[in-house]
Amino acid sequence: MADHFLGNEIEGPESGWPEVCVDPMMLERAVAGLRTEGLAVEPEALPLPVLVALRDDLEAHGADEFSRAGVGREVTHQTRPDIRSDRIVWLDADRPATRWLFAWVEQLRLELNRQLFLGLFDYECHYAWYPQGAFYKVHLDAFRGGGNRVVSTVLYLNQDWAPGDGGELVVYKARPADEPFVSDTVLAVVEPRMGTLAGFLSAEMPHEVLPTNRTRYSVAGWYRLNANGGPMVDPPLLNV
Ligand code: OGA
Ligand code: MN
Numbered sequence: 732m733a734d735h736f737l738g739n740e741i742e743g744p745e746s747g748w749p750e751v752c753v754d755p756m757m758l759e760r761a762v763a764g765l766r767t768e769g770l771a772v773e774p775e776a777l778p779l780p781v782l783v784a785l786r787d788d789l790e791a792h793g794a795d796e797f798s799r800a801g802v803g804r805e806v807t808h809q810t811r812p813d814i815r816s817d818r819i820v821w822l823d824a825d826r827p828a829t830r831w832l833f834a835w836v837e838q839l840r841l842e843l844n845r846q847l848f849l850g851l852f853d854y855e856c857h858y859a860w861y862p863q864g865a866f867y868k869v870h871l872d873a874f875r876g877g878g879n880r881v882v883s884t885v886l887y888l889n890q891d892w893a894p895g896d897g898g899e900l901v902v903y904k905a906r907p908a909d910e911p912f913v914s915d916t917v918l919a920v921v922e923p924r925m926g927t928l929a930g931f932l933s934a935e936m937p938h939e940v941l942p943t944n945r946t947r948y949s950v951a952g953w954y955r956l957n958a959n960g961g962p963m964v965d966p967p968l969l970n971v
Contacts, residue, residue: 863943
């Protein structure tokens with residue numbers, strides 16, 4: 732997956748597609764948010780035609796192409812419907828919409844590295860489909876110190892999301908340094924509206940997805956260090 736955008740191999744957007752460009756104001760807010768709170772939330776982060784194309788691309792996958800998401804890593808990996816009940820398809824930059832997205836996340840990667848010295852190396856992401864009633868209980872996306880996932884991103888693809896539809900992302904305050912316990916102070920509640928992008932520190936910010944009352948689509952992704960461990964490592968369980 733890393734090969735898609737190492738070096739200068741990114742293909743430009745096809746004609747008719749919006750220019751791939753990370754908005755400077757958005758970038759400034761995101762950098763400040765990650766630096767101060769470990770969290771940034773931006774509504775309307777990407778152009779609507781790209782969002783619609785991604786949503787259509789997600790929906791073009793048959794239900795049988797989605798796998799039940801698991802928890803744990805490598806040998807301990809297991810599906811745990813009591814912990815998470817979304818279904819996923821990993822993305823490749825092999826279609827116009829996903830190519831556009833990978834080019835955009837690459838621009839963002841370079842800026843985050845330049846401004847925050849994060850040493851982000853590559854990015855992996857999957858579509859997530861939460862059927863009605865699905866949820867994902869409180870977890871971290873990486874082990875502190877051990878994980879190679881550094882910044883998590885979630886881009887939502889749900890038009891006309893309304894209060895009462897559920898499915899909010901709840902992000903809790905970062906764990907205090909060297910303390911095993913998880914804060915239960917809510918930092919943000921994010922509705923999964925079309926175009927909203929949430930970014931947060933993978934190993935620091937406990938978060939959960941509340942049960943959704945309607946079908947909920949997103950692209951969940953992780954900027955990673957060039958550390959050991961192959962791609963597509965699923966988040967560990969949060970042991971508290
Ligand atoms: C995840 C996750 C949050 C969301 O996939 O690890 O926490 O809002 N997703 O979908
Ligand atoms: Mn997560």
